[in-house]
Amino acid sequence: MELLKIDKINRVVKGSIKITGSKSESNRLLVLQQFYPNLRIENLSNSDDSKLMLQALTSNSKEINIGHAGTAMRFLTSYFSVKENSEIVLTGSHRMKNRPIEILVDALTTLGANIKFIEKEGFPPLKILGNKLTNNFIEIDGNVSSQYISSLLLIAPTLKNGLRLKFKGNITSVPYIKMTLQLLSEIGVKYTWIDDQIVVEPKTEIDGQTITVESDWSSASYYYSLCALSPNSEIEISSFKKESLQGDAILTDIYKNLGVETTFKNTSLILKNNGEINKDYFKNLDLKNAPDIAQTISVTCFGIGIECFLTGLHTLKIKETDRLVALKNELEKLGGHVEITNQTLHLKKSLKIKRDISIKTYDDHRMAMAFAPLALRVPISIEDPNVVSKSYPTFWDDFKKITL
Numbered sequence: 203m204e205l206l207k208i209d210k211i212n213r214v215v216k217g218s219i220k221i222t223g224s225k226s227e228s229n230r231l232l233v234l235q236q237f238y239p240n241l242r243i244e245n246l247s248n249s250d251d252s253k254l255m256l257q258a259l260t261s262n263s264k265e266i267n268i269g270h271a272g273t274a275m276r277f278l279t280s281y282f283s284v285k286e287n288s289e290i291v292l293t294g295s296h297r298m299k300n301r302p303i304e305i306l307v308d309a310l311t312t313l314g315a316n317i318k319f320i321e322k323e324g325f326p327p328l329k330i331l332g333n334k335l336t337n338n339f340i341e342i343d344g345n346v347s348s349q350y351i352s353s354l355l356l357i358a359p360t361l362k363n364g365l366r367l368k369f370k371g372n373i374t375s376v377p378y379i380k381m382t383l384q385l386l387s388e389i390g391v392k393y394t395w396i397d398d399q400i401v402v403e404p405k406t407e408i409d410g411q412t413i414t415v416e417s418d419w420s421s422a423s424y425y426y427s428l429c430a431l432s433p434n435s436e437i438e439i440s441s442f443k444k445e446s447l448q449g450d451a452i453l454t455d456i457y458k459n460l461g462v463e464t465t466f467k468n469t470s471l472i473l474k475n476n477g478e479i480n481k482d483y484f485k486n487l488d489l490k491n492a493p494d495i496a497q498t499i500s501v502t503c504f505g506i507g508i509e510c511f512l513t514g515l516h517t518l519k520i521k522e523t524d525r526l527v528a529l530k531n532e533l534e535k536l537g538g539h540v541e542i543t544n545q546t547l548h549l550k551k552s553l554k555i556k557r558d559i560s561i562k563t564y565d566d567h568r569m570a571m572a573f574a575p576l577a578l579r580v581p582i583s584i585e586d587p588n589v590v591s592k593s594y595p596t597f598w599d600d601f602k603k604i605t606l
Contacts, residue, residue: 205560206587206598208577215432215578217604218470219439221422223247223415224448225593226378229255229273230385231413233281233356240410241389245441247415249593265291270298270565270592275326276349279306280357283315285332291320293327297523297565300325305342306350313337313361338363341370344398347517348375352382358402359391369398374490375517377449384447388413417441419450420568421594422471423498426453427575428605429473430460431505437604441469449492456495459483460502481508490514497572500529500549504538505576509551516545523564532561532573555580567592574601 228247232255235241246252251271258266258278268274275294282290293299304324307317316331338361342351351367358365373379383393383400389411392403422439429435442451444466454464457473459480465472484503489496489512496512503510518525526547530540536559539550555576560583563569567590576582590597 203585204587206584208574208582208584210581211432211578211605213605215428215435215437215604217437219425219437219600219604220441221417221439221600222249222594222596224418225249225251225273225420226381226418226448227385227415228252229277230352230356230382231415232256232259233277234385234389236281237360238389238408241408242410242412244412244414245417247418247593248595250591250595251593264289265293268292268294268298270295272298272301273349275301275303276306276347276353277356279303279317279328279330280310280353282330282332283310283313283317284335284357284360286334288330288332290330290332291327292330293320295565298326303328305346306353309340309342309350309354310335312340313365335361336363339366339368341368344369344371344373345516346374348378351379355379355382355386355400355402358393359386359405361404364404365400365402367400367402369400373398374514375449375493377447377491381447381449385413416443416446416448418593419446419448419453420494421571421597423450423453423495424571424575424597424601425473425604426457426460426462427498427502427505427572428578429462429475430457430502431575431578433475433477435473435475437473438467439471439473442466442471443469450495452492453495456483456487456499457502460506479506479508484508484510484512487512488514493517494568496547497525497529497568500533500547501572501576503549504533504536504552505555505579507551507553510547510549512547513545515547519544523566523569525566525568528562528564528566528569532569535559535561536576557581558583560585563587563589565589567594571597577605 223245225247255274314335318329320327463474526542537556541548557580561573
């Protein structure tokens with residue numbers, strides 16, 4: 203097993219970084235590009251997930267293995283369901299075969315899709331026979347993964363009668379649903395979202411256009427963490443929009459309470475540590491709209507030595523790993539005290555961090571990147587460091603660029 207040892211960083215963190223395009227935006231646009239070939243995409247993500255998505259969409263193989271790429275599994279399930287006269291087996295890693303997909307398959311089946319579970323009921327791999335979906339109404343729980351809902355919305359304009367999607371109960375991860383709808387709108391697809399119902403109108407073709415993908419806010423979170431843990435630091439990261447489609451743009455508000463001031467300068471963010479920490483803010487922080495930054499925030503709070511109680515984390519249990527269990531395990535190895543439920547994480551105040559601890563990454567890119575900034579406090583090691591390629595292949599080069 204490869205191990206990356208990071209010595210304690212003994213300098214103020216300063217520098218400039220350009221972050222690759224958003225994986226979330228890129229993967230949505232890649233699917234839409236298959237339906238509307240005159241759509242051009244710039245600043246496409248260079249992540250493994252986006253590469254896998256593009257390969258899968260352009261493959262002639264009868265079996266497609268998407269490894270750990272959960273977004274690809276969800277989006278491709280819908281895509282191949284509407285690809286008429288095709289027959290595909292969609293599979294993935296061992297972990298992927300244990301990530302549920304029954305809710306999405308049931309919704310697609312209601313629309314007329316032909317999908318079978320090959321091994322375990324409710325889980326990949328799937329056998330998908332593509333055909334014309336004739337129904338246009340589905341009802342789905344609002345608290346399911348937004349990727350299920352986005353997957354359905356991406357195929358909605360290709361359906362003869364469009365799609366009417368009705369939610370039951372409270373809706374979680376709203377920003378990711380809004381991102382999908384906004385991208386549909388940008389290519390000319392009309393929709394309405396009134397109360398508990400989204401209606402997407404059909405569209406057979408679009409005018410030729412180019413969409414530039416914004417850089418990834420989830421990836422930006424690790425620089426917010428570095429800045430929060432480094433007094434007098436100043437980091438410039440690009441390319442970002444003040445009016446972002448990404449839910450993780452909430453970082454600017456959250457990290458303001460960890461002493462990080464954000465200034466927009468053209469398409470760049472300037473991060474500065476002003477030392478002003480609001481400990482009370484983290485005693486009850488709801489992350490249901492931005493669960494992917496929970497790991498970063500937990501580690502930052504631990505590094506600073508403050509308590510945090512995070513809620514809205516129920517989707518973390520079905521990610522690349524059970525992220526709540528993984529966080530608890532690794533923070534406690536470092537000397538932290540953590541309590542978790544199915545949707546919350548409570549990190550108690552801790553003033554001491556153990557040195558030279560090896561962090562297990564559990565095949566999860568975010569575990570590796572979230573814990574790296576702790577090198578500002580103690581020497582630390584990261585197991586399987588190349589796992590970062592899933593979303594941010596150049597992370598370690600960029601990390602070194604501003605810390606060495």
